[in-house]
Amino acid sequence: MVPCIQAKDITLTFKPKNRDPVAALKSLTLDVSQGEFVSIVGPSGCGKSTFLNILLGLLKPDTGEMRLNGKQITGPGQERAMVFQEFGLLPWRTVLANIELGLELKGIQPSVRRERAMELIKMAGLIGFENHYPHELSGGMKQRVGLARALATDPEVLLMDEPFAALDAQTRDLMQAELLQIWDRAKKTVIFVTHSIEEAAYLSDRVVVISARPGRTKDIIKIHLPRPRDYEMRLSPEFNEIKAGIWSTLKEELITKRAGDGV
Amino acid sequence: MGFKEKYYEYQRPILGMVSVVGLVILWELVFTYLIPLNPFFFTKPSLIAVAFREQIFGGSLWSDLVISSKAFIWGFSLAIIVGIPIGAVMGWRRRVEYTLDPFLTALYASPLVALAPLLIVVLGVGLVPKVFLVFLLAVFPFIFNTAAGVRATDRLLINVVRSFGGREKDLYLKVIFPSTLPYIVAGARIAIGRGIVGILVGEFYAASEGIGFAISRFGDTYMLPEMFSAILVLMIVAVALTEGLRKLEVVLAPWRVGQEAR
Numbered sequence A: 001m002v003p004c005i006q007a008k009d010i011t012l013t014f015k016p017k018n019r020d021p022v023a024a025l026k027s028l029t030l031d032v033s034q035g036e037f038v039s040i041v042g043p044s045g046c047g048k049s050t051f052l053n054i055l056l057g058l059l060k061p062d063t064g065e066m067r068l069n070g071k072q073i074t075g076p077g078q079e080r081a082m083v084f085q086e087f088g089l090l091p092w093r094t095v096l097a098n099i100e101l102g103l104e105l106k107g108i109q110p111s112v113r114r115e116r117a118m119e120l121i122k123m124a125g126l127i128g129f130e131n132h133y134p135h136e137l138s139g140g141m142k143q144r145v146g147l148a149r150a151l152a153t154d155p156e157v158l159l160m161d162e163p164f165a166a167l168d169a170q171t172r173d174l175m176q177a178e179l180l181q182i183w184d185r186a187k188k189t190v191i192f193v194t195h196s197i198e199e200a201a202y203l204s205d206r207v208v209v210i211s212a213r214p215g216r217t218k219d220i221i222k223i224h225l226p227r228p229r230d231y232e233m234r235l236s237p238e239f240n241e242i243k244a245g246i247w248s249t250l251k252e253e254l255i256t257k258r259a260g261d262g263v
Numbered sequence B: 001m002g003f004k005e006k007y008y009e010y011q012r013p014i015l016g017m018v019s020v021v022g023l024v025i026l027w028e029l030v031f032t033y034l035i036p037l038n039p040f041f042f043t044k045p046s047l048i049a050v051a052f053r054e055q056i057f058g059g060s061l062w063s064d065l066v067i068s069s070k071a072f073i074w075g076f077s078l079a080i081i082v083g084i085p086i087g088a089v090m091g092w093r094r095r096v097e098y099t100l101d102p103f104l105t106a107l108y109a110s111p112l113v114a115l116a117p118l119l120i121v122v123l124g125v126g127l128v129p130k131v132f133l134v135f136l137l138a139v140f141p142f143i144f145n146t147a148a149g150v151r152a153t154d155r156l157l158i159n160v161v162r163s164f165g166g167r168e169k170d171l172y173l174k175v176i177f178p179s180t181l182p183y184i185v186a187g188a189r190i191a192i193g194r195g196i197v198g199i200l201v202g203e204f205y206a207a208s209e210g211i212g213f214a215i216s217r218f219g220d221t222y223m224l225p226e227m228f229s230a231i232l233v234l235m236i237v238a239v240a241l242t243e244g245l246r247k248l249e250v251v252l253a254p255w256r257v258g259q260e261a262r
Helices: A048-056 A093-104 A110-123 A137-151 A169-185 A197-203 A229-235 A238-262 B003-009 B012-033 B045-057 B061-092 B094-109 B111-122 B128-150 B155-164 B169-205 B209-222 B222-251 B254-261
Strands: A005-014 A022-032 A037-041 A061-067 A080-083 A156-163 A189-194 A204-210 A217-222
Touching: A005 A048, A005 A217, A005 A238, A037 A048, A037 A197, A048 A061, A048 A080, A048 A156, A048 B003, A080 B155, A093 A110, A093 A137, A093 B155, A110 A137, A137 A169, A156 B209, A169 A229, A197 A229, A197 A238, A204 A238, A217 A238, A217 B012, A229 A238, A238 B128, B012 B045, B045 B061, B045 B155, B045 B222, B061 B094, B061 B128, B061 B169, B061 B209, B094 B128, B111 B128, B111 B169, B128 B169, B155 B169, B169 B209, B169 B222, B209 B222, B222 B254
Parallel strands: A037 A189, A037 A204, A080 A156, A156 A189
Antiparallel strands: A005 A022, A005 A061, A204 A217
16 A cells, blocks of 8 residues: 655755755655654754645655655645644634635635534534634634644645644643544544654654754654553553653754754 | 723723813913913914804815815825835835835935925926825835735745645735735825825915815915814814724724734
8 A cells, every 4th residue: 555645765955045055854754654643753953844844835855755645745735734833823814714714725615614614613612712813712722723724624634733832731731632532533644743752652653753954764663552542641651661762762863953053 | 880980991081081172271261361362373262163163154164175185085095006016016025125115215204295396387286286295195104014014924824825725816815915904004094194294285385275275375364263273174184084094994904903902
């Protein structure tokens, strides 16, 4: 079977004008199968977000191939949707209109997209907030809208760029649990970028550790925890072992990065 | 609710009224009891009120207002039509901004009303030079504010719309325009004041009708109450326009209301 996502030898160097080029990714290779939940961790600036943006089709790699279901990615497409760290909600649109954005750009007629958006409002626990503007919502609510918006077009692949990083710890735990439920029901392929080892271990089937800049696949760790997962698992010794394993791989990269930064 | 709570709720309008009414009364009292009024050089509210009434019910005030409004509306509309696209391109293309900025900044900063005599020589007397003067003064706030708004557009939101398959057209309509709209409205508020100055100066120099002409004629002939009543009309119009714009902003950009309050 062809993997859902195939990243092969992805290399990308940013060349800003009047500044030194920055090698963001170097020969990054990764296969993700259909319905898998894969987290990406790595030191900051290692090109995690760049990788997502290539997958999303907003950036093109210098060399290498990014394939989705065997087809080369050339630009944004309806099979993929991103949940952004800073939410990326349009402030002039109500919750409902924000969720409808993708459907609207797809050219779906208003009555149909309204119906679909209402389903997602229900699913995301946003009933009663349809006509609120983003500035009236808490961080957790905003990200629910972001998630609902990404799911509205029913994409095959959900890309999440540190989606819960801007939330407080409790909201974060809650959102993680909700995400797992949604993922379990909707059976999407998820690529989840995060800084948190704990989050990565708790949510994922596999955790990919990316090296310090320029980013490569340093290690891939399979998480053998049973599903469905619950919060109590995070307190088990087994879970701590997993975390320690990821941490030991990541630590070397953090040290490399620190040396590189001259801190 | 007690009297005190009620007062705190309406403190702002109450104090505003008190200060305006108080000043008018003070003005009236000073020239009635303290200083003998020399009607050539000064006037007082009661005389202005009488003149205002006469102007409204018999004078040429309405027709003057129509004449001036016509020039204002033409010039202001032109400023919108020309200013917003120029500003948009300046905000979007850095090279255009670098090229145009020196001229526009110099023109914006300089007292363009100084060009009024020249405009009248070139364009003659009547509607055209007035429209042009209003346009010239009102166009800059539109240009600069539109450019600032476009520049301030959140890149993230552009990427969001692109990631959902949005095309160039969608970026303009769904992100750049709505994000710039509040800036344009703020520009319009500045432009209104400048446009009114344009009307006045245009009509001071060469005109045979219009509010500006009325003010200058009444001033020249020492008809101070009439002159002040014309100024009063102008004041009311300016306040009404500015307030109307604030209301329009609430309608056009409801998401801003809550943000500003924070």
